[in-house]
Amino acid sequence: MWERESVEKKRILAVEWLAFSGILFSLFGAQFEAMSLGIVILIYIRFHLRYLDKVGEGLTIIKERSAERLHIGESSEWFLTFQNGKYPIKNAKLQLLLSDHIEPSEGEWSVNGSLVEWETDVSLEKYENVTVSIPIRSIRRGKAKVVSVRLRIPHLFGYGDTVLRYNSHLSHSKLIYPEIEKVLFQSLSPVFKSGENLSSHSLFEDLTMPAGTREYRLGDTIQRLNWNAYAKTGELQTNVYERVTEEKMMILLNVSHGHAKNIEFEKLIRQAAFLVTEAHRNNRSIGLAVNVRTKGSPHFYFLPPEKGTSHSRKLLEMLSVLSIGDVTLPSHLVINQLNLMQLQANDVIHIGQMDQASAGRLSKMSGRVWIITGSGGTAVKWNNLQKNIQ
Structure with a gap:
């Protein structure tokens, strides 16, 4: 010893x-x-x-x-x-x-x-x-x-x-x-997916989360009637429930630039840390994939979209231990593996260098794809960016 x-x-x-x-x-x-x-x-x-x-x-x-x-x-x-x-x-x-x-x-x-x-x-x-x-x-x-x-x-x-x-x-x-660096990113909640996040625009309701009552309207089912309110007021009242949707974000962090590390290595990590903290503050599910090689499957740093204090901690810890000496693999291989895993996320945010191989695979991902641009750290929708390039 x-x-x-x-x-x-x-x-x-x-x-x-x-x-x-x-x-x-x-x-x-x-x-x-x-x-x-x-x-x-x-x-x-x-x-x-x-x-x-x-x-x-x-x-x-x-x-x-x-x-x-x-x-x-x-x-x-x-x-x-x-x-x-x-x-x-x-x-x-x-x-x-x-x-x-x-x-x-x-x-x-x-x-x-x-x-x-x-x-x-x-x-x-x-x-x-x-x-x-x-x-x-x-x-x-x-x-x-x-x-x-x-x-x-x-x-x-x-x-x-x-x-x-x-x-x-x-x-x-x-x-x-890591420190955080603000990213200008704003996404609309989907209205056609049921989930756990509150959204006033969603078409789905969570029947375990009552939000109050309203006057009875023709067509309301008998199961939605609030009989306690009817006993007090003598008028039919209908239960109203919180509207919910599914909100999942996925960060794709590319820390390499060609065959070397990106010269803005620390900046990319700060931007990813900002998105993690904002998702935690807004109670949104968020995941992270980094093109740093690991031993176990899927052979790169990966955490699927979840929410909660423990999960946010794991994401920040993953960003904390990233090193300039880590062995990386091509970003398009990470995106290809996520497609094979059928990753479900409403918003996929790509941070780092975008090469042609990665661009082709990003277009196949489900959900909206965003690219963090170098000018002011603004998230631009990938479809809009493609139109501008064309």
Whole structure:
């Protein structure tokens, strides 16, 4: 669990050899006080070397239950709880390497490439639990992780130290959601599909959602009469129900440009994040497909249209972990697979580069197809865009 490395241990061994030599010279010179002092120093060094070989045994880091979710610019605290074994640790230096998605707001820290190095002093008694708190602030989207944990335990007389490096998997992480960039998009609710979303223009009603009563009209069925209202007023009243429709959106995010990543990679992610948050705010079902290759079927990032807090969270988490180094596949293959899956969505919104192969497959998708243009992030209906091009 912990790898041990001793720095400048040879100096302590040299001091031990000098103490042993002093004992021999004192013995031959009949200097028993100096010999006693040398023996005490020798015993102390032996015990200290034994301690350095055993310290860290039984020391563990208690795992976190779940990852915290943050927005960019949000402050929080990162907690690491150490559970010590039978050997106390005194005046050690705790050094953490964190991914640069966050930056500490207190303590000594520095940036080393794509990592942030933070350190503090820590001491642990036998079998003691100690929690170290790191105040942090999120600065960019992604999955912030603890990359490395090291404990530097000083040697006797300050000659070097023993380094304990944690080599087990650390589950401590924080998900930082992407920023949003407004997209001008407005779609009319369909009137010919029944669903769960309220719509005053729909032809369908949800009989489990009463909206009130109105005066009886010729042709109203007996099942719709409100007999309680009739008993109170003596006039026939008809139940009125909420009108509902099906509203499903699907985002197609193309993060590549030819055989490379799109130079507006972050902008595309911010636009997709805006559509997700707006759909959640309006209680609309929304899905996401990204042309980033994965191991499992359908071999790219995909979540079907759903709604709710948990689903919106999954979508934002998917956008959070996208990396410029991800392996992509051609966007038209993603669209073709969605057509084979017979994906049902009222609005399909394409974000990113549009090539000729993708255009031909988009026209086969069910529902209205929208393209996010580069000018002001406006969603233009694909059919209208085709007419303008022609």
